[in-house]
Amino acid sequence: MSKFTLIIGNKNISSWSLRGYLAIKQAGVDFDEILIPLRPQMDREKLDALTPAGKVPTIKHNGKYIWDSLAIGEYFNELFPEKLFWPADLEIRAHARCVAAEMHSGFAALRSMMPMAIHSKFDCPEITGDLQKDIERIKQIWTECREQYSDKGPYLFGSYCIADMMYAPVVFRFLSYGVDLPKPLAEYCQVITEHPDMKQWINDADPNDLA
Numbered sequence: 758m759s760k761f762t763l764i765i766g767n768k769n770i771s772s773w774s775l776r777g778y779l780a781i782k783q784a785g786v787d788f789d790e791i792l793i794p795l796r797p798q799m800d801r802e803k804l805d806a807l808t809p810a811g812k813v814p815t816i817k818h819n820g821k822y823i824w825d826s827l828a829i830g831e832y833f834n835e836l837f838p839e840k841l842f843w844p845a846d847l848e849i850r851a852h853a854r855c856v857a858a859e860m861h862s863g864f865a866a867l868r869s870m871m872p873m874a875i876h877s878k879f880d881c882p883e884i885t886g887d888l889q890k891d892i893e894r895i896k897q898i899w900t901e902c903r904e905q906y907s908d909k910g911p912y913l914f915g916s917y918c919i920a921d922m923m924y925a926p927v928v929f930r931f932l933s934y935g936v937d938l939p940k941p942l943a944e945y946c947q948v949i950t951e952h953p954d955m956k957q958w959i960n961d962a963d964p965n966d967l968a
C-alpha cells in the first residue's frame with residue numbers, strides 16, 4: 758500500500774486536524790505529515806495548493822485526496838475494518854454514527870465561543886443561550902453513552918471509535934474553559950487525554966499557537 762500524507766494545521770488550535778490525525782493513527786499506517794500554519798498568518802496559497810477545499814485535515818493517498826475529517830475516518834474504516842473504527846453491533850454503530858455526525862455538523866456556538874487551544878486555560882464565558890444548549894446537549898450525549906456502554910469499556914461506545922475522535926477537541930475545550938462536568942464525564946475526559954495518540958498530539962502541540 759502506498760504511503761499516506763496527512764495535511765494539518767497548528768496542533769494546538771486546529772480541532773478538525775486533530776480528528777484526522779486520530780483516524781490515521783488508529784489505522785496504524787506510515788504517513789508523512791505536512792503542517793500548514795493557520796495562525797498567526799494563514800498560508801492560503803500553500804493550503805490551496807495542497808488541499809482541494811483549502812481545508813485541513815486532508816489526506817493524500819494513491820494520488821487522490823480525502824479532505825474532510827469524517828470522510829477520512831470512513832476511508833480508514835473501509836481500508837482497515839479490523840481496526841474497528843465503528844462498533845461491531847449494527848444498532849450501536851448507528852448510534853455512534855449519529856453522535857459523530859451531530860458533532861460534525863453542529864455545535865456552532867461552542868465552536869465559535871470556546872475555540873480549542875490545547876495548552877491554554879481561559880476564564881469560562883457565561884454559559885447561556887446557544888452555548889448553553891450546545892454544552893447541555895453534549896453532556897446528554899456523553900451521559901447516555903456512558904450509561905449504556907460503560908460495561909464495554911471507558912470510551913463513548915466502550916471501545917475507542919470515530920465518535921471519540923470527533924469529540925476529542927470538545928474534551929480540550931471543556932478542560933481549557935473549566936466547564937463543570939459530572940464525575941463520569943470528567944472521567945471520560947481524562948481517558949481521552951490519556952489515549953496514547955492524544956498524548957503524542959498534546960506533546961507536539963506548540964502552546965504559542967493561539968486562535
Ligand SMILES: N[C@@H](CCC(=O)N[C@@H](CS)C(=O)NCC(=O)O)C(=O)O
Nearest residue numbers: 771772773774812813814825826827
Ligand atoms: N468539515 C471539515 C472542516 C474543516 C475545517 O474547517 N478546518 C479548518 C481548520 S480547523 C480549516 O481548514 N480552516 C482554514 C480555512 O477555513 O480557510 C472537516 O470535518 O474536516
